[in-house]
Every structure is written in structure tokens, then in C-alpha cells.
Amino acid sequence: xxxxxxxxxxxxxxxxxxxxxxxxxxxxxxxxxxxxxxxxxxxxxxxxxxxxxxxxxxxxxxxxxxxxxxxxxxxxxxxxxxxxxxxxxxxxxxxxxxxxxxxxxxxxxxxxxxxxxxxxxxxxxxxxxxxxxxxxxxxxxxxxxxxxxxxxxxxxxxxxxxxxx
Numbered sequence: 001x002x003x004x005x006x007x008x009x010x011x012x013x014x015x016x017x018x019x020x021x022x023x024x025x026x027x028x029x030x031x032x033x034x035x036x037x038x039x040x041x042x043x044x045x046x047x048x049x050x051x052x053x054x055x056x057x058x059x060x061x062x063x064x065x066x067x068x069x070x071x072x073x074x075x076x077x078x079x080x081x082x083x084x085x086x087x088x089x090x091x092x093x094x095x096x097x098x099x100x101x102x103x104x105x106x107x108x109x110x111x112x113x114x115x116x117x118x119x120x121x122x123x124x125x126x127x128x129x130x131x132x133x134x135x136x137x138x139x140x141x142x143x144x145x146x147x148x149x150x151x152x153x154x155x156x157x158x159x160x161x162x163x164x165x
Contacts, residue, residue: 012069
């Protein structure tokens with residue numbers, strides 16, 4: 001157990017870096033860069049769809065690993081759930097769990113909206129402009145929500161690291 005706990009924490013930190021860092025890169029670095037260098041909205045969205053699909057393999061895997069390592073790290077509280085309501089640490093952990101659940105829901109909605117069929121239609125330019133615009137707005141909104149939730153989760157993790165103070 002001595003080496004397992006720090007190893008699981010390290011894995012959790014590495015994959016949270018991939019999850020949050022990747023999302024921030026896509027939204028704050030790549031999307032604005034493409035907006036300046038690729039004026040055609042359809043081409044830009046097509047490119048982002050391809051990059052996003054590629055990131056989903058790593059991002060989705062990261063999210064799954066984060067869930068498992070997070071459950072492992074919280075096991076003492078989860079074995080006796082009433083601990084969640086008896087301390088500041090428990091309340092923060094519960095808040096983190098709730099934000100993680102919301103993040104998972106938002107991520108799943110994002111994947112369902114931008115499924116393989118829709119992606120194929122975008123790549124083949126078979127999407128009407130009004131649908132394309134609506135889809136683009138939804139994707140941007142869901143991406144921003146995911147980044148915001150993920151940053152909030154990191155803040156709660158920092159509070160937990162300080163003992164919930």
C-alpha cells in the first residue's frame with residue numbers, strides 16, 4: 001500500500017493534466033488560432049471535428065482513468081458515506097463528486113451530439129447551414145462548460161490536498 005497510494009495519485013494527476021490541459025488547449029489555443037488562420041467556418045469546424053475526435057480517444061480514456069483513480073483515492077469516504085457529511089473535507093469531496101458527475105454528463109451529451117454520423121455529414125459537407133450553425137454553438141457551449149467544470153474540479157482537488165481547509 002505504501003507505493004500504491006502515491007502511484008495512484010500520480011496517475012490521477014497525469015491524466016487530469018491530459019484531460020484539462022487538452023480541453024484548454026483546444027478551446028483557448030487551437031480554436032482562436034484557426035479562427036484567425038482559417039476564415040472558412042465550414043473548413044474550420046471540419047478540422048476541429050477531426051482534432052476533437054482524435055482527442056476524444058485520449059480524453060475519454062483519461063476521464064475513465066480519472067474516475068477509477070478518484071474512487072480509489074476517496075475510498076475511505078466512500079466506504080462510509082456518512083463521512084461526507086461530517087467534515088469540511090467531506091463536503092468538498094462531495095462537491096467534487098457532483099461536479100465530476102455533471103462533467104461526465106456534459107461530455108456524453110457532447111459525444112452524442114457530435115456522433116460519427118454527424119461527423120461524416122460535416123466532412124462530406126452535407127449539413128445545412130442553419131443546422132451547422134446550431135451544432136457549432138452547442139459544441140462551443142458544451143466545450144466551455146466542460147472546461148469550466150474541469151477547472152472547478154481542479155480547484156476542489158487543491159482544497160482537498162490542503163485537508164479541506
